Amino acid sequence: MSNKVITTEGISRIYQMGTEVIKALKHISISIDRGEYVAFMGPSGSGKSTLMNIIGCLDTPSEGQYWLNNQDVSDMTENELAVVRNKEIGFVFQSFNLLPRSTILDNVALPLVYAGIGREERLERAQKSLDAVGLGTRVSHKPNELSGGQRQRVAIARALVNNPSIILADEPTGALDTKTSYEIMDIFNKLHENGNTIIMVTHEEDIANYAHRIIRLRDGLVERDEQNMDITKI
Numbered sequence: 001m002s003n004k005v006i007t008t009e010g011i012s013r014i015y016q017m018g019t020e021v022i023k024a025l026k027h028i029s030i031s032i033d034r035g036e037y038v039a040f041m042g043p044s045g046s047g048k049s050t051l052m053n054i055i056g057c058l059d060t061p062s063e064g065q066y067w068l069n070n071q072d073v074s075d076m077t078e079n080e081l082a083v084v085r086n087k088e089i090g091f092v093f094q095s096f097n098l099l100p101r102s103t104i105l106d107n108v109a110l111p112l113v114y115a116g117i118g119r120e121e122r123l124e125r126a127q128k129s130l131d132a133v134g135l136g137t138r139v140s141h142k143p144n145e146l147s148g149g150q151r152q153r154v155a156i157a158r159a160l161v162n163n164p165s166i167i168l169a170d171e172p173t174g175a176l177d178t179k180t181s182y183e184i185m186d187i188f189n190k191l192h193e194n195g196n197t198i199i200m201v202t203h204e205e206d207i208a209n210y211a212h213r214i215i216r217l218r219d220g221l222v223e224r225d226e227q228n229m230d231i232t233k234i
Contacts, residue, residue, distance in 0.1 A: 004067070005165050005197050006032040006055060011064030011074075012220075013050050024050040026220040027064065032199065034165075037192045039211035039228075040201045046217040049170070052201045056089055056168045057081040069165050086114050090159030090167045094174035096151045098143040098158075104130065105139040108158045115162060129157040133187055149180035156187060160196075167191065169200040173207055185210045185232070206232070 013025040025047045032038055040048040053059040054066060057073055060081070065074045073084055090111075091097075098107050109126035117125075130136045133153040143151050152172065159167050169188065173181035189210060192198050202208050209232045216224040 003033050004031050005034045005036075005069055006030070006199075007067045008054075008061075009065045011054060011061035011066055013047075013054065013059070014062040023220055025054075025061070028220075028222060029064075030215060030222065030225065032166075032197065034197055035192075035195055037188075037198045037210070037212045038200070039208040039214045040199065040217060041203065041205075041208050041214055042217035042223070043203070045219075047220040048201050048217045050220075051217065052168065052170055052199070055166075055199065056091065057085045086111055087162065088165040090162060090164035092152070092155050092159045092167065092169040092172045094171040096143070096148075096155045096175070098151060098154060100143055103140050103142060104135065104146070104154045104157075107143065107154055108161055111158065111162050125161055126157070129161045130154070132160060133157045147180075148176050149183055152176065152180075152184050153187065156184075156191075160191070166197045166199055169198065171202055172200065173202070173204070181207065 009029050010027045011025060012023065012027055015022045015024060028051060040051060042048045054061055060076065061074055065072060068084065068088055073081065076084065105123060105126050108129050109122040112122040112125060127136065127139060130139060133156050135150060135153050135157065143154065173184055176184060185207060188198055200211060208214050209228060209230050212228055212231060214226055214228050215222060
């Protein structure tokens with residue numbers, strides 16, 4: 001079995017805006033191995049968010065092919081993509097995306113509801129996931145009773161609960177202060193050491209330096225794809 005968790009071949013994403021045609025991605029070919037820690041970087045409009053949406057199965061390419069875990073997901077329907085997303089990908093967003101009226105235990109267990117897993121196992125796995133990010137004693141709290149850093153830890157626990165093939169983090173420290181940002185990045189370092197594949201989108205150089213490989217995008221193209229020689233250690 002291939003060690004590639006992600007392979008794209010010549011993927012492009014074209015948007016029609018009235019009479020204007022916008023090429024957000026232009027023939028991108030990349031591959032990412034299981035267990036890699038990769039950052040997508042680039043200025044606004046570089047295509048990094050579009051690439052993240054395709055890799056996260058939130059969008060499909062206009063041209064080219066994308067394999068996730070040896071499965072061609074390029075031409076899948078919305079429903080098929082939703083199944084793949086829930087099984088294969090753990091998302092961590094800048095804005096946390098937590099349900100305000102639910103406890104953090106129920107927030108973390110939510111992907112398992114969609115996966116059809118029974119309540120007892122859901123809560124057990126959610127508890128383990130919260131233990132892994134240091135919030136195992138706060139399970140009955142609501143999101144508004146937690147700090148921003150703690151809420152992002154909850155979001156990371158939710159991303160882990162399905163044992164996904166990849167963790168996809170979109171500007172995971174964008175809403176946090178510097179000290180809290182570094183604490184969150186330390187968690188990602190530990191997750192990577194435990195064998196998780198992590199793909200992060202960021203525009204901040206110091207955050208990208210936690211990744212072992214940096215793919216820099218500009219104008220819808222890969223400008224550079226390089227191993228990171230300045231890895232930030234815990």
